[in-house]
Amino acid sequence: MDTHYIGEHLLPGRLGHLAVIIAFISSLLATISYVTAAVRQKRQLPDPDSWKHLGRIAFIIQVAAVFSIFGLLVWIISQHYFEYYYVWEHTSRDLAPKFLLASIWEGQEGSFLLWAIWHSVLGLVLIRFAKEWESPVMSVISFAQFCIASMLLGIYFWGYRVGSNPFILLRNAGVMPFEPGPDYLSMIRDGAGLNALLQNYWMVIHPPVLFLGFASTIVPFAYAVAGLWMKKNNEWVKPVLPWGVFSAMVLGTGIMLGGAWAYESLTFGGYWAWDPVENASLVPWLTLVAGIHTLLVYKHTGHSLRASFFFFIISFILVLYSTFLTRSGILGDSSVHAFTDLGMSGQLLVYLFAFLVPALILFALRYKEIPAPHTEEPLHTREFWMFIGSLLLFISAVFISFTTSIPVWNKIFHTNMAEPVDREFHYNRIQIFIAILIALGTAVVQYYKYRQNSWQFLRKKIAVPTVIAIAACILFGWLSDIHYNRYGLGFLIAIYLLFFVSIYAVVANLGYILIMLKGRLRKAGASVAHAGFALFLIGVVLSSAKKQVISIDRMGMMDVFDFSNKNENPRENVFLPFGVPVQMGDYEVTYVGDSTAPGDPKIYYAVQFADRQHPDKPLFTLYPDILKNTKGMQGYSANPHTEHFWNKDIFTYVNYASNIEPDQSDTARYYTHEMKTGDTVFLQNGYLVLKSLYRNPQNPNYHPEPQDIAVAAELDIFSGGKTYTASPIYYLRGHEQGAVDDTVQPLQLYLHFGGIDPAAQKIMLSVKQIPPKDHFIVLKAYVFPFINIVWLGVAVTILGFLISLVHRIRQQIEKAKIAQKTVYATKDVEV
Structure with a gap:
């Protein structure tokens, strides 16, 4: 006899799993x-349109099913139905509505669902505008949806689990520490919650x-x-170009939003750490941008179609x-961003x-069969x-992918290749020279012109921007006064070279817009993106x-703190007692207090x-x-805070604080x-x-005896503008x-006079x-000069992509109108 579980809301889960099955079947259809x-x-066989019509209907049903899955998941999360494992695992009652929404894509199932939603939207756009390309292109999109839907099935075939169902019940997930009885929900007051590190806008x-x-x-x-399949090697170029630009624009935006998030919320001190998951998102963008450029070459010259x-x-x-890298668990020891393995690695492969x-x-x-001119591109042409x-x-x-894939190579070939110790320099020493050339x-x-070019023309057009750039x-x-000598003179020269050619690129692109394009920005998308x-x-x-x-720790105070699990120099942290000003760079810094808020895990x-x-x-x-880290993570995590100026950022984070652990012992020495x-x-x-030494000191803690020989050290201590x-x-x-020791209590400073060396007069x-208990922090602080140029560059690059995208779409619309007018004119002549 089935157990009746009190308080469960089973209908949304059953409807949700039904929607998953419908999405799976309809995407296959x-x-x-x-x-x-x-x-x-x-093959020019009869009735292709009827099959295409059936495909449309099936895909639209799939779209409805995917949005139903999303809607039902939003519903059970908003209602805090903790009988569902996904709700219990990723949410809690105290989460703000925006974080309840974001909790959907914290887990693997929700992120696959988000992917399916975007495929659905893109598929609807293609159904509307792809025209003669709809059938072959939507074949690929529909198959991708079939694959993603299978990742949400959560059913077993011959003992192998296919996918992970986001609507599985908590009592069936195998994570409860007790056998669920009929009233087990009365014992579940709240969910595990969204990881505190992810509770960020x-x-x-x-x-x-x-x-x-x-x-x-x-x-x-x-x-x-589709172009290869349908043997239309040339025709696919025209419709694909706007899509390529759109994809590069959005993917690049997503990557740099991640960089901004890392800069704001992580403590490695920057916006890019060459983390394997970061690399995995960057590599497709690089090849995508390469494809856009080779496609432009083909469009104007007939070269590079195979490369496109x-x-x-x-x-x-x-x-x-x-x-696969981020969701198989293979990067678990290499990246803080990777998902844990849900047992679907084989399915992903x-x-x-x-x-x-x-x-x-x-x-x-x-x-x-792909057209390729027999003549090579001349050296002095744009296409080359x-x-x-x-x-x-x-x-x-390729370089980024190889190093990022070291855990994969070790697993496949049973090797023990070590990942780079200095990850930043490992990548930068190669990428800096590639960046210089690009x-x-x-x-x-x-x-340059396409197909042909004269050196005289080039020198004439680029002379003025070159002179201006050299002066700049x-x-x-x-x-700039750059003195980065951490990796030697050669790397410093490369830094200056990159700096110079980047200035040259800005000036030259602005010059191209003004000189060659006469200021017509609608055609300047590429130049804006390059600038x-x-x-x-x-x-x-x-x-x-x-x-x-x-x-900078000048006293050696950081020796008492454990930095063994942090990839940083402990001397680059400063000890701040409560209320005591400390000099840091051009500033005098004071720890003036701390606070908490109800429901907020942060101090x-x-x-x-x-x-x-x-001062x-x-x-x-x-x-x-x-x-405090949650959901299985140990210890504590710091979130930085930054003060933004037009020419720099002051970036700070707390590496340790006296009030994060209840019972401390005095570990200073x-x-x-x-x-x-x-x-x-x-x-x-x-x-x-040491101001002086004097005999016969007077001190309430010192009780002299007649035979004593006593000396006191007169010390002046300067701290925070006080003596x-x-x-x-x-x-x-x-x-x-x-x-007899002496103490300066405001500074928690202890002084012990241990002896005299008469010979050396020392x-x-x-x-x-x-640290006074509950009244100190260990702070790290950076100055990032001109960091806003990074974000300005990202914004201008995205603007360039957007200008190019709009221009390409307008071109296609205008050509379509002209073609339509030609058809009407032809019909009128025939009549």
């Missing part, structure tokens, strides 16, 4: 129908945009496959490969090869250098090479910055926070210094000076030594600073 229509269209924005970028790469792929097929095919395959193998077979079979630029992008993608190409190549390079190179990319590179150079750590620390010259006039206050009169010892938040005094005592009592002074 759409695939079969569209494939049949495409075959009939290719970027979680609402970044994943939907990034997944639209991922999803959109299937459209150029589908057109390339390859780049558009490989871009979507790389998206699938990145999906099957789908990867289901797209890869047929596409490559088609490409190989049709390779000789555009192809070289695309090749450089591909080389960059930036130089974006500056010069557009001044000299000026800004002198003003934006060059601005981005300038921002990268300035913000990275001139990045300055201003939190916010108020850190006040003042000008060193005017009594605070400039701004930052609020970095610390939160003494450091001994040999000093003579006038010597200085630097403290964490100031310094002390303190201390007088530790050393004495000899017969054959025994003794000492004393041994031991110094210890310990």
Whole structure:
């Protein structure tokens, strides 16, 4: 007899799983129908339109099912139906509505659903506008939807689980620590919640945009496959170009939104860490941009069509490969962004090869039929250098992919290749030279003509921008004052070279818009995008090479804190006692308090910055926070807070705080210094000076005896604009030594006079600073100069893509109108 479980709401889950099954079956039916229509269209057999009509109906049913899944998932999450595992695992009652929505794509099932939604939207647009390409292109889209729907099935075939059902009940998920009884829901007060690290508004924005970028790469792929399949090697170029630009624009936007999120919320100190998951999203974008450029070459000269097929095919395959990397669990030890394995690695690989193998077979079979001029591109033409630029992008993608895939190579070949220790330099030492060549190409190549060019013409047109750029390079190179010597002189030269060619690219692209295009921005999409990319590179150079750590530990206080699990120099952290000003760079910084809010797991620390010259006039206050990790993660995580200026950012985060752990022990230790009169010892938040030594000290803690020989050290301590005094005592009592320590309580500074060396005329002074309980933080602070140029460059690049996209769409609309008028005119003549 079935157990009746009190309080369960089973109808939404049953409807949701039914919708998954409908989406699975209807997408399969759409695939079969569209494939049949495409075959009939290719072979000129009867009734291709009826099959296409059936494919449309099946795909629209699939769309309705996908949106129903999403709607039902939103409903059970908003109603806090914790009887569903997905709701219990990813939400809690205290989440704001925006985070309840974002919790849908925290899990793998929800992210696949988000992908399916975007494919559905793109499919509807293609049904409306693809015209004669609808059947072959929608065959690919429908099959992709079939694959994604199977990832949500959660049913078993011959003992193998296909997909993971987002509507599985908690009592069936195998995670409950007790056998669920009829009233088990009464014991579940709340869900596990959204990971506290993801409770950020970027979680609402970044994943939907990034997944639209991922999803959109299937459209150029589908057109390339359709062109090969239907043996229309030339005709696919016209409709695919706007889609390629759109995909590159959206995917690039998604990637950089992730960079902005990382800069704002992570503590590695930047916007790009060459993390494997970051790399996996970047590589398809590189090959996609390469494909756009080779397609433009073909459109104007007839060259590089084979390369265009390859780049558009490989871009979507790389998206699938990145999906496997991030969701198979294989990057679990390499990336903080990777999902854990849900047991679907084999299924992901099957789908990867289901797209890869047929596409490559088609490409190989049709390779000789793809038009390719027998003559090579002349060296001094635009098409030659555009192809070289695309090749450089591909080389960059290959290099990044190889290193990112080290865990895969180790698993396949049973090797033990080590990942780079200095990940940043490993990539940068290659990518910087690729960036130099690409930036130089974006500056010069557009001044070339397609097919032919004269050196005289080139020199005449580019002379003025070149002279201006040289002057700008000299000026800004002198003003920039870059002294990044961490990796030696050679790398510093490469940095300056990248800086110079990026300035050249900005000036040359602006010159091209003004000189060659006469200021017509509607045709300047490529030049605007190139100028934006060059601005981005300038921002990268300035913000990275001139990045300055201003939190320097001069006392050695950081030795008492454990930084073994952090990839950073512990000396680049400063100890801030509560209420005590500490000098950092051009600022005087004071920890002035902390606060919490009900329902908020974060502790916010108020850190006040003042000008060193005017410490009594605070400039701004930052609020970095610390939160306790949730959902199986151990320890605590820091969220930075940044003060933005037009020419720099002050970036701070708390590495440790006294009030995050309840019971602390004094782990600080003494450091001994040999000093003579006038010597200085630097403290964490100031310094002390041995002013003098004097006999027969008076101190309430020292009770002299007649035979004592006692000496006191007169110390002046300077910290935060204030002066303190201390007088530790050393004495000899017969054959025994003794000492009376002194303490500067506001600084939690302990001083021990340990002895005298008469020969050297020095004393041994031991110094210890310990954090007052519940009243200190350990802070790290950077200055990022000109970081806004990075974001400006990204915005201008996206604007360039958008201008180009609008221009391409307008061109196609105008050509369609002209073609339509021609048809009407022909009919009128016939009449």
